[in-house]
Amino acid sequence: GQNIDQPTEMTATEGAIVQINCTYQTSGFNGLFWYQQHAGEAPTFLSYNVLDGLEEKGRFSSFLSRSKGYSYLLLKELQMKDSASYLCAVRGTAGGSYIPTFGRGTSLIVHP
């Protein structure tokens, strides 16, 4: 099976940098996703990592270490609109399944 762990809640100040961590255990590994979800809305795709290293996309970056079962999402120059839940999802390969398993999400609160 798969087990994904991420902090429940984080707070940060507008303009600052925040790092949201995700650790996972999986049978086989076929990629890690980060999604952003505002309250009452659908998750929107942020990033995908399948190889070790950092993927940068504007103010958001995502890092992966497969040997450590670890990823983080880095948000720079925080804005109030970044207040949302951030979901880490891991795609394993057990039984030929390519369905991502989602963590519970990290609720990020950005304050002035």
Place this chain on the structure above:
Amino acid sequence: DAGVTQSPTHLIKTRGQQVTLRCSPKSGHDTVSWYQQALGQGPQFIFQYYEEEERQRGNFPDRFSGHQFPNYSSELNVNALLLGDSALYLCASSRDTSGGYQETQYFGPGTRLLVL
């Protein structure tokens, strides 16, 4: 290019009733997955449809069933509703490349179901 669409947006039912939720995938996508998201939780996988058949299923009872149509749209049916079925139901579409491998999933806006 329309993204994933779902209907209805909100629904209120009573225990024991049946409900049907609908999803149209993003243009170019052929695979539809359904998720249940309870408040404060991550999405939980219900099942996935590809080529009009259920390809994978999560840990949900048989009360949850689905269908995929030739145009790739899909329905989720839930029978004998329980209070615990109250949740946000998300549809996600993706494109199958080969051997069951799919590209990134994109989610619809969801249907919020309240069971009284």
